[in-house]
Structure formats: C-alpha cells, structure tokens
Amino acid sequence: MKSYCIKTNNEKIxxxxxxxxxxxxxxxxxxxxxxFKLYDNxxxxxxxxxxxKFKNIVSTLIIDSIINFYQEKIxxxxxxxxxxxxxxxxxxxxxxxxxxxxxxxxxxxTETLFDEIKKYIEYNRNIVLEGVANFRVKEYVKILDNxxxxxxxxxxxxxxxxxxxxLLKIYVNSSGAKTDIMHLIYINGExxxxxxEKNIVxxxxxxxxxxxxxxxxxxxxxIALNTLLNLLPKKLKIxxxxxxxxxxxxxxxxxxxxxxxxxxxxxxxxxxxxxxVKISK
Numbered sequence: 127m128k129s130y131c132i133k134t135n136n137e138k139i140x141x142x143x144x145x146x147x148x149x150x151x152x153x154x155x156x157x158x159x160x161x162f163k164l165y166d167n168x169x170x171x172x173x174x175x176x177x178x179k180f181k182n183i184v185s186t187l188i189i190d191s192i193i194n195f196y197q198e199k200i201x202x203x204x205x206x207x208x209x210x211x212x213x214x215x216x217x218x219x220x221x222x223x224x225x226x227x228x229x230x231x232x233x234x235x236t237e238t239l240f241d242e243i244k245k246y247i248e249y250n251r252n253i254v255l256e257g258v259a260n261f262r263v264k265e266y267v268k269i270l271d272n273x274x275x276x277x278x279x280x281x282x283x284x285x286x287x288x289x290x291x292x293l294l295k296i297y298v299n300s301s302g303a304k305t306d307i308m309h310l311i312y313i314n315g316e317x318x319x320x321x322x323e324k325n326i327v328x329x330x331x332x333x334x335x336x337x338x339x340x341x342x343x344x345x346x347x348x349i350a351l352n353t354l355l356n357l358l359p360k361k362l363k364i365x366x367x368x369x370x371x372x373x374x375x376x377x378x379x380x381x382x383x384x385x386x387x388x389x390x391x392x393x394x395x396x397x398x399x400x401x402x403v404k405i406s407k
Contacts, residue, residue: 223277
C-alpha cells in the first residue's frame with residue numbers, strides 16, 4: 127500500500143481536492159478527509175501495483191492546487207516586492223500580463239512543476255500545500271519571476287507607445303492641414319503614398335528631416351508615417367489590400383477622424399490585381 131496525506135487549512139482547496147479525486151478513473155484508490163490538530167487532511171491510499179501512475183496522479187493533484195490557489199499570490203508577492211514603485215493600477219496591469227504570459231507557456235511551466243513535485247513526493251508522504259508552494263518548487267517560482275519581468279517590460283513598452291501616440295496626436299490636432307487628401311496603399315505590410323492626384327509621393331527627400339522615426343533602419347512604414355506627419359493631410363484614405371495590422375491601428379490612433387479605410391475602390395482593385403490578391407465581391 128502507498129499512501130499520501132495532503133494538508134491545508136483552506137476549505138476551498140479541500141473541496142477542490144475531494145472533487146478532483148472523486149472523478150479519477152483509476153482503480154484501488156481510497157481516500158478520506160481527516161481533521162487533526164493543525165490541518166485538514168486529504169488522505170489517499172493505493173492498493174495495487176502501478177505505484178508510479180499513482181504518484182503521477184498525486185503530483186497532478188498538487189500541481190493543480192498550486193496553480194489554482196497559490197500561483198496568483200506568488201505573482202502578486204513578486205510584483206509587490208520587486209516592483210513596489212508602481213502604483214496599484216499599474217501593478218494590476220502587470221499582474222494581468224502575467225496571467226496572459228502564463229497561459230502561453232502553461233504546458234512548459236506545468237512540466238517543470240511536475241518534475242519538482244514528483245521528486246518531492248518520492249521522499250515526502252505528508253505534503254503541506256502552502257509550504258510546498260512557497261518553499262519547495264524553486265524552479266517553478268523562478269519561471270514565475272521571469273514571467274513577472276516579461277510582464278513589466280510589456281507594460282513599459284505599451285505605456286511608452288501610448289505616450290508616443292498621444293504626443294503625435296496632439297501635434298496633428300494642433301497643426302493645420304497642409305494638403306487636402308493623401309492615399310496610403312497598404313499591402314503585405316508595406317506602405318505606398320499617393321497624393322491627391324494619385325501620383326506616388328517621393329519620400330526620399332524627407333529622410334534627412336525624419337524627426338518622428340523611431341529607428342535608424344527606415345522601413346516604408348516609418349517613412350510613410352514621417353511623410354504624413356510632415357504633410358498633415360486633412361483626410362487620409364487608407365487602401366487596405368491584404369489586412370489591417372498594428373501599423374494601420376497606429377495611423378488610426380494618430381490621425382483619428384481624418385482616416386478613412388477603403389478596401390474595394392478602383393485603387394484597391396488595381397493593386398489587388400497587380401499583386402494577385404482575391405478581389406472581394
């Protein structure tokens with residue numbers, strides 16, 4: 127017989143464990159709940175030969191409990207200790223970023239946690255859940271620590287992006303239009319600018335005055351944005367040949383109600399035909 131005792135004072139965890147165990151489809155497992163001096167205990171007994179499978183089941187129960195009941199607390203603790211200088215609102219955004227990153231990496235993180243728990247229960251039959259979550263899964267906590275760092279970087283980048291957009295939006299709204307309309311052809315992630323006569327705008331001369339470019343390697347989108355900020359059209363008609371992406375969303379944010387999205391005019395059809403893009407009916 128192989129036995130394990132999972133200890134906790136959290137009634138929700140006890141209910142969670144009992145429910146999970148009751149749904150296990152594996153013969154010869156017997157379990158009960160016992161209350162001793164310090165903890166409520168879920169005790170499992172296995173009366174058969176596939177002990178490794180039983181250990182896997184117990185490990186999974188512990189992992190699920192840690193992820194569902196302790197992981198958020200660990201994230202919060204790391205954020206509060208390492209990034210205490212952010213206010214409550216900012217820390218909540220960072221926390222939400224952590225949850226998103228965890229979802230993306232869940233399978234790998236769970237595998238790391240499984241390895242640690244499996245090793246731990248080889249030599250420990252009494253498992254105090256809170257102690258295990260806080261002190262016995264160091265590699266898992268390191269991964270969560272790295273996730274918090276990634277979440278902070280994401281928050282800072284997004285914050286700087288929003289500030290950048292707001293500055294450009296203020297500039298656009300406070301400056302008079304220098305031309306009535308410009309067309310931007312957007313295809314395969316690249317930009318082509320046309321003037322009101324639908325002639326291609328020569329943008330090379332604007333590079334030396336590229337005050338708004340964020341990188342020394344000038345993409346067509348960088349140059350297009352800088353040109354638009356120099357010429358400040360009263361109306362910006364964007365012809366989306368394939369699909370909208372972050373650059374188009376950026377233009378919408380900066381130029382706001384000056385933007386018109388087009389997907390089916392003669393210009394759109396011409397560029398779709400040239401580039402073998404299916405023309406919508």
